[in-house]
Amino acid sequence: MHPTLPTSQRGRLQRLHLANGITLLLGQNPTVEILAAHCFFRGGSRVEQPQQAGLSHLLAAVLTKGTRQRNSQAIAAWVESLGASLSVDSAADHFEVGLRCVAEDFPELLQLLAEILRDPSFPEAEVARERELMLQAIRAQQERPFNLAWDQVRQALYGDHPYALPGLGRLETVGSLTREDLLAYHSTYCRPEGMVMAVIGPEPPETMAAQVEAVLGDWVSAGPPAPDPNLPLPPLEKPQLLKLSQPTQQTTIVLGFRGSPASSADYPALKLLATYLGSGLSSRLFVELRERGGLAYEVSAFFATRRDPAPFVAYLGTAAENTPVALERLQAEIQRLHDTLLSSEEVGMAQRKLLGQYALSKQTNAQVAQLAGWYEILGLGMEFDQQYLQRVRQLTPAHLQQAAKTYLVNPAIALVGPEEALAKVEL
Amino acid sequence: MSRLPRLLPAYTHRLNSGLRVILHPVPIADSATVDVWVQTGGRNEPPQWLGISHFLEHMVFKGSERLAPGELDRAIEGRGGITNAATGQDYTHYYMTVAAADLPETLPYLAEAVLRAGIPPEEVERERQVVLEEIRRAADDLGYITYQLLMETAYGEEHPYGRPVLGRPETLRQLTPELLRAYHRGWYRPEYMTVVVTGGIDPEQTLALVEKEFGGPARGPAWTRPPIPPQPRPQGILRRESTHARLEQARLKLAWPTVSLDAWEQVCGLELLAAVLGDGRTSRLVHLLREQRGWVRAIGCSSLVLKEGGLFCISAQLEVEDLPRVEATLLHEIEKLQQDGIGQAELERARRMLTHELLFSAESPSQLASLYGYYETLVGVERLQEYLELLQAFTPAQIRELAQQYLSPEAYVVALLKPAASNAAAASELQLACR
Numbered sequence: 001m002h003p004t005l006p007t008s009q010r011g012r013l014q015r016l017h018l019a020n021g022i023t024l025l026l027g028q029n030p031t032v033e034i035l036a037a038h039c040f041f042r043g044g045s046r047v048e049q050p051q052q053a054g055l056s057h058l059l060a061a062v063l064t065k066g067t068r069q070r071n072s073q074a075i076a077a078w079v080e081s082l083g084a085s086l087s088v089d090s091a092a093d094h095f096e097v098g099l100r101c102v103a104e105d106f107p108e109l110l111q112l113l114a115e116i117l118r119d120p121s122f123p124e125a126e127v128a129r130e131r132e133l134m135l136q137a138i139r140a141q142q143e144r145p146f147n148l149a150w151d152q153v154r155q156a157l158y159g160d161h162p163y164a165l166p167g168l169g170r171l172e173t174v175g176s177l178t179r180e181d182l183l184a185y186h187s188t189y190c191r192p193e194g195m196v197m198a199v200i201g202p203e204p205p206e207t208m209a210a211q212v213e214a215v216l217g218d219w220v221s222a223g224p225p226a227p228d229p230n231l232p233l234p235p236l237e238k239p240q241l242l243k244l245s246q247p248t249q250q251t252t253i254v255l256g257f258r259g260s261p262a263s264s265a266d267y268p269a270l271k272l273l274a275t276y277l278g279s280g281l282s283s284r285l286f287v288e289l290r291e292r293g294g295l296a297y298e299v300s301a302f303f304a305t306r307r308d309p310a311p312f313v314a315y316l317g318t319a320a321e322n323t324p325v326a327l328e329r330l331q332a333e334i335q336r337l338h339d340t341l342l343s344s345e346e347v348g349m350a351q352r353k354l355l356g357q358y359a360l361s362k363q364t365n366a367q368v369a370q371l372a373g374w375y376e377i378l379g380l381g382m383e384f385d386q387q388y389l390q391r392v393r394q395l396t397p398a399h400l401q402q403a404a405k406t407y408l409v410n411p412a413i414a415l416v417g418p419e420e421a422l423a424k425v426e427l
Numbered sequence: 428m429s430r431l432p433r434l435l436p437a438y439t440h441r442l443n444s445g446l447r448v449i450l451h452p453v454p455i456a457d458s459a460t461v462d463v464w465v466q467t468g469g470r471n472e473p474p475q476w477l478g479i480s481h482f483l484e485h486m487v488f489k490g491s492e493r494l495a496p497g498e499l500d501r502a503i504e505g506r507g508g509i510t511n512a513a514t515g516q517d518y519t520h521y522y523m524t525v526a527a528a529d530l531p532e533t534l535p536y537l538a539e540a541v542l543r544a545g546i547p548p549e550e551v552e553r554e555r556q557v558v559l560e561e562i563r564r565a566a567d568d569l570g571y572i573t574y575q576l577l578m579e580t581a582y583g584e585e586h587p588y589g590r591p592v593l594g595r596p597e598t599l600r601q602l603t604p605e606l607l608r609a610y611h612r613g614w615y616r617p618e619y620m621t622v623v624v625t626g627g628i629d630p631e632q633t634l635a636l637v638e639k640e641f642g643g644p645a646r647g648p649a650w651t652r653p654p655i656p657p658q659p660r661p662q663g664i665l666r667r668e669s670t671h672a673r674l675e676q677a678r679l680k681l682a683w684p685t686v687s688l689d690a691w692e693q694v695c696g697l698e699l700l701a702a703v704l705g706d707g708r709t710s711r712l713v714h715l716l717r718e719q720r721g722w723v724r725a726i727g728c729s730s731l732v733l734k735e736g737g738l739f740c741i742s743a744q745l746e747v748e749d750l751p752r753v754e755a756t757l758l759h760e761i762e763k764l765q766q767d768g769i770g771q772a773e774l775e776r777a778r779r780m781l782t783h784e785l786l787f788s789a790e791s792p793s794q795l796a797s798l799y800g801y802y803e804t805l806v807g808v809e810r811l812q813e814y815l816e817l818l819q820a821f822t823p824a825q826i827r828e829l830a831q832q833y834l835s836p837e838a839y840v841v842a843l844l845k846p847a848a849s850n851a852a853a854a855s856e857l858q859l860a861c862r
Binding site: 031032033072073076082083084085101129132133137139144145246248249280282287290292294297298318319349352357360363364365 | 432455456457496500501504505506507508509510511524525526553554555556557558559560563564566567568673674675676707708709714718721744746772775776779780786787791793
């Protein structure tokens with residue numbers, strides 16, 4: 001039988017620095033034969049020049065499509081013949097290469113992973129095809145009413161800041177991206193110094209560290225790193241109402257605010273407010289607008305985790321004729337957070353929910369590795385995992401009211417739905 | 428992996444009441460998941476009460492005589508747990524995940540709500556609005572519309588699988604509190620239910636707990652499965668198209684009726700065939716149509732498993748002008764496979780991918796509970812191991828035979844969603860090319 005090991009032990013990762021600047025976060029979980037490895041690089045949409053929006057996403061689509069040694073099919077055949085998965089994702093503040101496999105296949109796949117990170121060839125034909133499919137994806141994104149609403153909210157909240165754009169970029173920027181752009185982006189951001197790699201598997205950390213060092217330890221960067229961009233945020237001086245008419249059955253209402261960066265002392269309070277408002281079947285919005293009001297099926301709220309001030313969003317979909325009343329009720333719920341101090345029972349309930357559900361979101365090796373690596377690449381350090389929870393426990397009703405008054409002001413409100421329904425709504 | 432993983436649950440019991448209980452301790456977990464499966468869903472619904480299983484699932488969260496609406500949610504989420512439910516054609520299930528230490532205190536809430544749903548009339552009226560919103564939301568979801576169009580076309584209005592599990596506005600209006608209660612009594616009975624508990628649990632204590640909370644006898648008479656017509660088999664190419672104003676890219680689905688779950692060996696072989704054709708970048712269809720030719724933005728292949736007969740389905744998202752050549756190529760590829768068969772390496776790849784996908788999908792207690800409950804409800808949980816063994820046993824020749832037997836290039840179903848050209852109004856047409 002397996003030795004018993006409490007879950008917290010899997011969360012207790014060791015940090016190790018390689019000489020070339022790679023940070024390794026290593027955890028052992030001998031109870032499953034599954035290994036998860038996630039490599040993080042600073043970059044993502046946040047570092048894209050405005051005219052290159054979508055570049056990081058294109059890199060994610062093409063990175064595994066060829067190395068100096070192997071073409072796309074050879075790479076895929078290697079991964080698939082071992083029943084593993086290898087994925088590249090671009091996010092707002094970083095991009096990430098994830099591997100999941102049966103642990104005994106790790107040394108072999110690690111070779112391939114290193115080759116992909118160090119020597120991608122970005123074949124011209126692959127770049128052209130993925131660029132074309134990205135253009136199609138940008139159009140297809142508009143099929144979802146939520147995306148149409150969210151796009152407008154993001155634009156209103158972020159102006160010239162890259163968070164204004166969808167990760168896919170825009171038709172006019174993606175169309176002109178080139179292989180040279182990818183090579184430049186790769187050499188600037190895909191580099192050992194600053195790279196974070198989180199690995200959780202059944203072997204002891206020392207073993208995994210030695211395996212990684214053997215293939216990535218001699219990787220050195222070609223040029224200088226890019227300076228961190230200084231990104232302006234537009235002032236938000238008054239609420240904005242944005243309407244887009246569409247022949248849909250429901251109206252989608254998205255209410256967005258600009259919250260704090262993850263590094264702010266206010267971050268835990270905004271996370272708890274989002275939990276209170278919109279997380280689960282007992283949340284305030286679910287109970288008031290769905291259970292009691294019958295106004296929606298989907299109603300929720302979230303607050304993102306970002307390096308720069310992150311969006312705080314509440315949204316729902318409602319029958320066209322209910323558009324004005326649903327918006328009014330949603331706004332009233334935000335106003336209530338300004339005007340009324342929540343009871344300590346309400347805050348206690350939200351705290352227990354956040355803490356418990358946070359623990360439940362770390363059930364697999366991949367989930368644990370992903371979160372630790374993400375905190376590390378954001379500059380918060382993997383210890384943020386516990387610091388954050390500690391701060392959530394200390395929050396009081398007054399903290400939440402203060403955070404609501406500071407951040408939940410001057411919303412950008414987007415409505416997507418039938419024209420007649422939208423016409424009835426004014427600020 | 429050189430040896431076959433063993434995925435069967437540690438303990439399976441049948442209580443005197445007929446209730447099946449599956450328990451599986453997971454050494455590392457400090458959470459526990461309870462997943463309650465009921466053998467009813469769309470397939471048991473008479474057409475005039477369409478949507479009753481799903482509506483009842485919503486009403487379960489509205490409490491009982493002893494439980495106020497929303498109290499179940501508060502009890503579980505207030506302890507940091509999560510709970511939810513889902514309804515399909517062949518099943519309805521309710522699940523919760525909590526810290527393992529909270530299991531004894533939270534399980535009674537779930538049992539009370541599921542077994543003794545009160546279904547108060549004023550809550551029925553209120554929740555009807557929510558379900559109507561869910562239907563409107565689905566009507567704005569183009570992926571859902573394509574799927575539903577395929578199901579309607581492949582099964583027809585006479586077969587329950589051809590009808591939406593969500594129901595329709597006009598049938599929802601027929602559902603009274605009395606009807607919902609009668610349906611609940613008829614199906615939510617020990618002999619039709621399975622309770623799965625996984626995670627950081629002690630099997631003996633957990634069995635006693637489940638027996639105490641779920642071990643009671645049924646109330647009132649059982650309902651039995653309505654007879655279901657045989658799965659329709661198209662005599663030719665059955666094509667259904669519809670256009671949509673908000674659609675940017677066409678959606679194409681090609682499907683072939685397959686087998687019921689009694690033919691378990693074929694079900695497993697069809698999974699391999701689907702993986703050979705459409706799982707991963709080196710699979711035949713992804714390689715050719717996405718990677719080489721760039722004619723589709725996405726393509727996939729799946730064997731849809733349903734108790735009374737499934738579908739082998741190829742789905743693609745593409746530009747409308749590429750539709751003719753993509754459909755022709757798909758058929759050509761199928762004929763090629765039927766003539767030339769598949770290679771040993773191709774089969775090995777598919778085997779390995781499916782085996783590992785199953786292994787990965789069973790890593791957390793909540794995933795594992797869902798897997799066990801699903802298998803037990805549809806085919807019996809012991810089939811899980813059999814599935815793994817069968818995956819290893821198939822030969823290339825057998826996979827080719829399955830393709831020959833089920834994927835006729837002359838008789839299949841097509842569901843197609845096209846962007847509305849200029850100002851053409853939404854239209855739907857039905858063609859039957861009889862041979």
